[in-house]
Amino acid sequence: MWTLVILLLALCMTSSNSQREYFWQLNDVHYDPTYWTNQESCNIPITPDQLGNYGNPECDSPWNLTREAILGIAFEGRLPKFIIWSGDTPHHPINDTLTQEKVFLAIRNITGLIEEILPDIPVFPVLGNHDYYPVDQLPVEENSMYDELGELWKNWIDFGGNYSDALQSFKKGGYYTRIIHEVSASVRGIVLNTNLYSPNNKQTEGMEDPGGQFAWLEDVLTQSVAQNEMVHVMVHISPGIHGGNPDWRMMREEKSERLNAIFRKYGRNIIAIYSAHAHSDTYQIYYDEGDPVTTMFTAPSVTPWKGRYDGATPRNPAIRKYFFDQSNLKRLLDYEQFFLDLVKANENADDARWAQLYTFNQAYGSMNLDPEQVNAAKETLRNFASDNFHNYYDYSTVGWKDPYIPCGCLCKEQHICAIENVDVHDMNACLESAPCRATPLSAMTTATTLLLAVLAMML
Numbered sequence: 001m002w003t004l005v006i007l008l009l010a011l012c013m014t015s016s017n018s019q020r021e022y023f024w025q026l027n028d029v030h031y032d033p034t035y036w037t038n039q040e041s042c043n044i045p046i047t048p049d050q051l052g053n054y055g056n057p058e059c060d061s062p063w064n065l066t067r068e069a070i071l072g073i074a075f076e077g078r079l080p081k082f083i084i085w086s087g088d089t090p091h092h093p094i095n096d097t098l099t100q101e102k103v104f105l106a107i108r109n110i111t112g113l114i115e116e117i118l119p120d121i122p123v124f125p126v127l128g129n130h131d132y133y134p135v136d137q138l139p140v141e142e143n144s145m146y147d148e149l150g151e152l153w154k155n156w157i158d159f160g161g162n163y164s165d166a167l168q169s170f171k172k173g174g175y176y177t178r179i180i181h182e183v184s185a186s187v188r189g190i191v192l193n194t195n196l197y198s199p200n201n202k203q204t205e206g207m208e209d210p211g212g213q214f215a216w217l218e219d220v221l222t223q224s225v226a227q228n229e230m231v232h233v234m235v236h237i238s239p240g241i242h243g244g245n246p247d248w249r250m251m252r253e254e255k256s257e258r259l260n261a262i263f264r265k266y267g268r269n270i271i272a273i274y275s276a277h278a279h280s281d282t283y284q285i286y287y288d289e290g291d292p293v294t295t296m297f298t299a300p301s302v303t304p305w306k307g308r309y310d311g312a313t314p315r316n317p318a319i320r321k322y323f324f325d326q327s328n329l330k331r332l333l334d335y336e337q338f339f340l341d342l343v344k345a346n347e348n349a350d351d352a353r354w355a356q357l358y359t360f361n362q363a364y365g366s367m368n369l370d371p372e373q374v375n376a377a378k379e380t381l382r383n384f385a386s387d388n389f390h391n392y393y394d395y396s397t398v399g400w401k402d403p404y405i406p407c408g409c410l411c412k413e414q415h416i417c418a419i420e421n422v423d424v425h426d427m428n429a430c431l432e433s434a435p436c437r438a439t440p441l442s443a444m445t446t447a448t449t450l451l452l453a454v455l456a457m458m459l
């Protein structure tokens with residue numbers, strides 16, 4: 001009798017495991033080909049013996065780290081169904097030493113590396129603000145960079161010639177959509193070029209709908225809903241407020257609100273939105289009339305580079321694996337955040353291994369990543385006495401704690417308000433009613449605000 005029960009249980013577990021598939025998110029590699037020569041991305045001069053084989057927090061990624069990130073995706077478990085490559089491949093040179101050729105070459109080298117290590121795995125490339133020269137100035141019409149990248153990524157974007165319209169819209173505006181056939185005929189990938197909404201992009205200043213992307217997105221989502229599809233949305237720059245600071249916005253406010261309204265309207269058909277650019281780990285929840293309808297997950301970067309401002313905190317290199325349920329395509333089951341302990345890896349190459357930093361479910365006690373579950377997980381952050389908020393805060397720098405910048409009561413409220421309010425006026429209202437409002441703005445001083453604004457311009 002018991003043998004039978006155990007056998008049945010084992011069978012159930014096998015069948016539920018067989019439903020568990022996954023994909024990866026790779027972003028903000030910022031590969032510096034001059035790491036061992038001119039160190040163009042390093043904030044300060046670093047002697048060769050201090051550089052580190054796998055990177056240095058003052059600099060962008062050396063080739064070793066870049067290669068290790070792709071190898072991590074190849075060897076952490078079975079091969080994934082697909083990869084979201086969320087942009088920002090070139091480095092941040094301290095002087096303007098880049099050219100369009102150098103930017104293209106960096107992207108071509110990493111494309112080649114992915115094709116070599118992960119042949120036949122479909123990739124959804126997303127343009128980052130650094131994947132263009134001059135930086136941030138991504139245009140709204142056809143140009144040689146979109147054209148060259150479109151040709152380079154042709155097989156990934158048009159799925160072997162089946163989506164010529166996807167290649168066409170990429171070459172015109174840097175955005176595209178196609179069904180993720182590798183998962184199901186009813187799951188769609190939508191890749192946006194949100195760099196068009198960056199306040200640093202002079203090309204799109206004053207435009208109501210840069211590149212016609214809003215109209216296109218509404219059109220794609222309307223048709224998608226009519227056909228009962230589920231959608232993964234992939235962006236580089238996210239709308240909303242980052243890091244709990246109401247003054248740190250990476251998108252023009254009216255563009256952020258318009259994009260948020262679309263995500264809210266179609267949220268029940270959006271499995272999740274995946275963003276990058278912030279080089280830190282967070283998430284934001286979209287509500288429709290009080291109900292959580294979808295989530296935007298922001299993944300931390302591969303580069304450990306800490307930015308160029310006083311008091312900046314480095315981060316460990318990161319790659320992220322999402323689990324989904326093949327039998328319930330609307331559901332993300334969990335994600336697993338991997339990190340490379342940079343100090344250990346540099347001390348001993350044998351320690352250059354990706355390790356699990358946390359999984360969302362384990363960290364916050366959720367059962368899956370349904371919006372209701374993510375919302376409940378967010379509520380646990382409000383109990384400041386529990387470990388959940390401290391963990392959330394530590395994860396934002398991928399476990400790097402030197403120097404450790406404490407997060408006081410108002411800082412905590414700011415983080416939580418940012419998770420649940422993607423529009424600036426809602427965020428401000430949330431802060432107005434925060435229990436720590438009477439506390440002086442010591443945790444987030446004007447100086448910090450200014451420094452974060454500087455960082456926002458550099459990511």
Ligand SMILES: [Zn+2]
Nearest residue numbers: 028088277459
């Ligand atoms: Zn970046």
Ligand SMILES: [Zn+2]
Nearest residue numbers: 088129277459
């Ligand atoms: Zn970026």
